[in-house]
Amino acid sequence: MSLHLVELPVDLRQLHLWAGARQVWGRGSDEGLTLHHLLGEVFGPGVLQPFRLMVAPGARQGTLLAYADHDADALRQSAEISQTPSDAAAIRLDRLRSIPRPGTAWRPGQRIGFDLRMRPVVRLASPLSGQTKDGQPLIFRKGAEVDAFLARALRGEEVTREAVYLDWLAARLLPGAELERETSRLASFRREIAVRDGRRIEGPDVTVLGTLTVTDAAAFARLLASGVGRHRSYGYGMLLLRPPQRPR
Structure with missing residues (x-):
């Protein structure tokens, strides 16, 4: 089993605009919910999961970290087929990166x-x-x-x-x-x-x-x-x- 750690920049202002346009914020202020919908729309349900948004205090941009079964090239190729301009404004596919987390790396007692x-x-x-x-x-x-x-x-x-x-x-x-x-x-x-x-x-x-x-x-x-x-x-x-x- 091979896993990839994915890193993806997120524009927070554009993320909020994306949520407003789709009325996600109308259900309550929850960035986790917004990213759940956005990542599902761009990459497919559950493809980038679990994930975590890292944001420094006062920052306008965050970094999304996630685990995925596919590397950055495969994820980018899949997402480019259906990504909309508002999706692209919120997340930068051109700066999507990944490194492998191979299952063979783990051993009992580690x-x-x-x-x-x-x-x-x-x-x-x-x-x-x-x-x-x-x-x-x-x-x-x-x-x-x-x-x-x-x-x-x-x-x-x-x-x-x-x-x-x-x-x-x-x-x-x-x-x-x-x-x-x-x-x-x-x-x-x-x-x-x-x-x-x-x-x-x-x-x-x-x-x-x-x-x-x-x-x-x-x-x-x-x-x-x-x-x-x-x-x-x-x-x-x-x-x-x-x-x-x-x-x-």
């Missing part, structure tokens, strides 16, 4: 650092209720998508947000890799509104920097290709590989 943006949510198997710190009631129905930390806190567990999110991640790396807790940390957290099927859903937007150890090379290759957790086709779940991290 330590690899990572940078991961994820949305750690769980589906409730039964209804759950509680209250906020200021006494406001919280009621979630069976099947609701809930912040993993909130679900455990409402059940009365005394846990930290970082511990819960690392637990959530560790379970989803298996069987391809094990998480090294001593070299992994919660780098950022915020609450983010996502738009799915026309509904606005609030949830955690989390970045984890850490290290994992490969336990099954084939399973790890599949994990890279598929991404981690839910909302993988909306800018979450892409494992960006780094040198191993230092212990905290």
